Amino acid sequence: MAECNVTDQTSLQRATARFTNIDGELLQKVSNLGPSELLLLAGYCAGLAETAPAQLNAVGTLGTAHESSEDSSLKCLILYASQTGNAQEIAESLQQSLESSGYNTVLESTLDIKLARLKDYALIVVIASTHGEGEPPDDAIDFYEAVVSKKAPSLNGVKHAVLGLGDSSYEFFCQTAKDFESALSGLGSEPLIERLDCDVDYQQETLNWITQLVGAIAELQPPVSSAPVLAENIIQFPYSKEKPFSATISIIQKLTAPDSIKDTYHLEIDLAGSGLSYRPGDALGVWADNDKDLVAEILSRLSIDPQTSVSFKGEGHSIEDLLHHKLEITLLNKGLIRELSSLSGSQKLLDIADTGYSEYIRNHQLIDALKLANVTLQAQQLVQMLKPLKPRLYSISSSIDENPEEVHITLNHLEDENEDGTRYGQASHFLTRQLSEGDIVNVYVDHNKNFKLPSSDKAIIMVGPGTGIAPFRSFLQQREAEQAKGRNWLFFGNPNFNTDFLYQTELQKHLKSGLLTKIDIAFSRDQEQKIYVQDRLRQNAEQVWQWLEQGAYFYVCGDMSRMAKEVELVLLQIIEKQGNNTQAQAKDYLKQLKKQSRYQRDVY
Template sequence: MKLQVINSPFSEEQVKLLNELLPKLTVEQKIWLNGYLSASQAAVNAVVEEAPLTVTPTTKAVTVLYGSQTGNSQGLAEKYAAILKENDVEVTISSLASFKPNNLKKTTNLLLVVSTHGEGEPPDQAIQFYDFLYSKRAPKLQHLHYSVLALGDSSYEYFCKTGKDFDEQFEKLGATRIAPRTDCDLDYDEPAAQWFTAVQEALLRSTATATITNNGEVDVKGAKSSYSRKNPFYAEVLEILNLNGRGSNKETYHVELAIEGADFHFEPGDSIGIQPENDESLVDALLTALQLEGQSKVTVLEESLTLKEALQKKLEITVLSKPLLQKIAAFTVSEDFDALLKDDTAWKSYVKGRDLLDIAEDYAPFSWDAQQFVSLLRKIPARLYSIASSQKANSDEVHLTIGKVSYENNGRTRLGVCSGSIAERIQVGDPLPIYVHKNPNFRLPEQEETPIIMIGAGTGIAPYRAFLEEREELGLEGKSWLFFGDQHFVTDFLYQTDWQRWLASGILTKMNVAFSRDTDKKVYVQHKIEENAETFYKWLEQGAVIYVCGDKKSMASDVDRTILHIIEQQGQKTAEEAKAFVKELKQQKRYQRDVY
C-alpha cells in the first residue's frame, strides 16, 4: 500500500518529495526516522548542527527469550537482539531451555519469540519454562514489561496457542505488555517486523533520547545473505533419482541441486526451503468448478496478475483449515456448509485429505468475485527438506531426500504440492527457487569425540547422511550409531551403499535396521532401540547425543516413550526421575529432534 501525504502543513513541493520518498522506505528506515523524530528537540538540533553526530541512547536492559523447534523463532530473536545491541541497548538473549525461570524476578523488559508445535504444544525447549509459568511456583510479575511474538501455522486448529498461553499467563501474573502480542502464520516476515517496530516505538517512548537504527538483515552469525525466503536462488536441478526399488509402495527421490554462485552457508541439520507451485491441472479444474475466468486480473501481495497465475504460483489451494472455512462461509448460502462448520467432528473429518476443489464441487454456488476469492487465501508456504549432504564435501551442490506424497480420496488422486512436482513435472536442468533454512537446534556436537545416536525412518534418514559425510570430510572419529526404519529391505533401504561404505571405514560404528513389512510382526525403530537397551544406555552414560528425525505423531512419539522406558529400567529410576533426566538431556542439547 502506498502512503500519500495529504491535508498536511507541508508546502506543495514538500508534499511531492514526501510522497516520492515514503513508499520507497524499508521498515528499518521508517523505524530509524520515527526514532529520529521522537528524539528531544535539543538532540535534533545537535544532530542537525553537528552532523554526522548521533544521539547516545539511555541504556535500557532487555531480555530476549526464544522457544524454537525448527529455528524460525531463534533466528528472529537473534536478529532483533542484534539490532537492539547495535543501538547500545543492554541485551540478554537465551533459549527458554537455558533461561532460569527464577531470573524472571530480576527481569524488567522481556521479549518472547515462541513457536507452536504440533497440536498446540510448546516446542521441546520451551516445555520446562511453560510448565513453571503455570505452576504454583511462578512468581508475581508486577515489575515485568513484556511482549510476545507467536509463530504458528493457521492450517492447524490451535494456531499460535503456545504464544497465546504465554501472553495470557504473563498478564495473569501481573506483568504489563510493552506492545500487543502478534500471531504470525508461515509467511511471518512482515507481521514480525511490524511487531518489532511497535516494541521499539514503546521503548523509545520510555527512553526519550534513544534513536533506534537497523543496518540491515542480520542472520545468526551477523552476516548478510544475498538470497532468502523472500528472494530465493534459482538452483539448476542436476539429478532426480528414485531411491526405491521396483515394486516398492513408495517413491523417494534423491535430488541434487547446483548452488554455485548462491553464496549459501549451511551446516548438517539445516534445511532447504523450496518455493513450490500448484499443479496447473488442479488450478484449471478449480477455475472450472467455480466458474471463474482464469484471465481475470487480481491483486495478490501488491502484485497485479491473472487469476490463474495467482492460483498456480502464489496462493495455497490444497490445504483446508477452520479459519479458511470460516471465511468461505460468508460467501455461501449452503445450509450444509453451515452445518459442517458448526460440527467439530464433521469439519475435521471433511478437511482431511481434501482441498479447495472439493469445496467448490460440494458447496457451490458462491457469491464472490475473483478478487474477493483470492483475498481469502494465504500465500503458498515453502516446503522444507533436510539437507542430505555436507557443504564441506560438496561445495557447489546441495542434496535433498524427498518422499512423494500421493493418495486417493473422494475418487481423485491427490499429490503433494512440492513432492508431486518433483516426482512428475520437474526435469533435470529445470530451475528450482530455494533458500537455506537454518536449524540451530539440530547440530552435530561441538566436541568431535562425543558419541552420536541417530534415529530416523523413511526420509528422516536425510540429515544423517549429511552428518556422516561431514565427519568423513573432516576426519572425525567419534562413535556413531544409526537406527533406520522403512517398509522393505529389498526396495526401501535408502542410501544403502553409503551406510555400508561408512560402516566399512569406521565413520559409522553401528547400524540397526527395522523393515516393518518383511515379517508378520511389524518391527519399527523403537523395537530395535529396545532390543539394544543396555548398550543404548551405556552410550548415554558416555555422553552420547540423541537425534530423532521423522514423523512426530507416530515414530518420534514412540521413540520418545522407548527412550524414557530405557532410562527408567537401565538407570533404575522412577518414571518422574526418567522424565527429569530427559528434560536435562534436552536442556544440554543431548536430545535433539527434527520432527514434523
C-alpha cells in the same frame, strides 16, 4: 549509588536484600574467598561499576517492578521458544536492536531461564513458535509446565510483549504464544503492546512489530542512541526465502522399488555460482509451482475465465498465473473454511472448521472445500481469500564438503485419496512429476541452529526411519569428510527390506569402512508382528544407555505424530531402568541432555 560498607555477612545480607541478583549463594561464595582474592574482585567490581552508569540511566525507568530504579541489574528479558531457529533469530535481532539503542537486555532460551528470575525484569518479551499439533517447541515444554504451576512467581507490575510464529494451516495456530501470553497475564503481568500471531510469511510483520515494541519501550524510557540498528539490517544472505536461487536439478532418482507402498526420491540440485552454503542439519526451501490441472479445475468450478485480470500485492496478473505461481491452493486454513461456510451457508464446512479440521485437511484441499461450498466467486474475491504460496522445507541429505556446489534432498511423493479423487503434495508432486533432470527450481537454504553435529570426537546415535534418514546421510558424509573419530550408530526403518532400504549400498559401505559403528534396522512389514525403530532401541537399551553415559548425542528425524513420541517414551524408559532412576529423575536427565544439545529433533 548507595554505599555498601559492611563486613559481617548478616548486615551484608540485610543491605543487599533489595538486590535479587545478590543471593545467599553468591554471598556465601564471596565470604569464602581469601584476602587477595577479595581485593582482586573488589577492583574488578569497581571497574565494572565505573562503566555501568550509562546503562543504568538508559534503563532507569524500566527498573524491576519490585525494586527502585537505582538497581543496576538487567531489566528487559528477551525469551525465546524455538525449534528450528526462527524465533531464536528474531530474538537475537531484537536484542541487537535494543542494545544498539542503549537498552540493557538479557536473551535467554526457555530451556535455560529460571522461573524465579522472571520477576527480576520490568519487561518480558517472549518470541515463541508452535510445533507438533499446537505444542510448544522442545526447548519450552518444561518452562510451559512451570509457568502455569503454583510455583510461578507473581508478576504484578511487570509488562510483557509476545510474538507468535506459526502456520495458519495447522489447527492450533500460534498456540504456544497464546498460551504463554495467558500464563503471563495470569501471573499479573500486563501487555506493553498487543500480541502478534505471525503466519509463515513473518518477516515484514515481525519488523513492524519490533518497530512498535521499540517505540513503546522508548515511551517508557528514551533510548540513549537515536539510531537503533533495525533488525532488517542484521540478517543478510546472498539468496534467501524472498530472493531464491534458480538452481538446476541434476538428478531425480527413485529410491524405493516399483512394487513398494512408498514412493521415495533422491534429488541432486546444482548450486554452482550461487555462493549458497549449508551445514548438516539445515533444510532446503523449495518454491514449487501449483499443478496446472488443479488450477484449471478450480477456475472451471468457479466459472472464472483463466485470463481474468486481478491484482495481487499491487501488481496485475491473470488469475491463472497467480494460482499457478503465487497463491496457496493445496493447504487449507480454518479462516478460509469459515469464510466459504458463511458465503454458502454450508453447515458441513462450519462443522469441519469447528471440530473436524485436522482430519479433513489430511486429504482435502481447496478444490474439495469449494465443492462443498458450491458458490460462485469473483476472481478478485478468490485472490483475497487465499494465502500467499509458501515454500516447502526438506532436510538436506548431503554434505557440501563431500559434494561441493551441490545439495541433495530425500522426499516422499505424497498422494492421498478422498471421495472425489486423488490429492497430491504440492512440492513433492512438482519436483517428481512436473520437473525433469535439467529443469530449474527456485531454492534457498533454511539454517537450523538446533539440529547440528557435535564436535568430531563425540559419539552420535541417529534415529531416522523413512525420509528421516536424510540429515543422517548428511551427518555421515560430513564425518567421513572430516575423518571424524566419534562413533556413529544409526537406527533406520521402513516397511520392507526388499523395496524400501533407502541408501542401502552407501550405508553398507559406511559399515564396512567403520564410519558406521553400528546400524539397527526395523522393517515393519517383513514379519507378522510389526517392528519399528523404537522397538530396536528398546532391544538395545543397555548399550544405548552406555553410549549416553559416555556422552553420546541423540538425534531423531521423521514423523512427529507417532514415531518421535514413541522414541522419546522408550528413551525415558531406558534412562529410568538402565540408570536406576525414578520417572522424575529420568525426565530431568532428558532435560539435561536437551540443555547440553545432546537430544535434538527434526520432526514433522
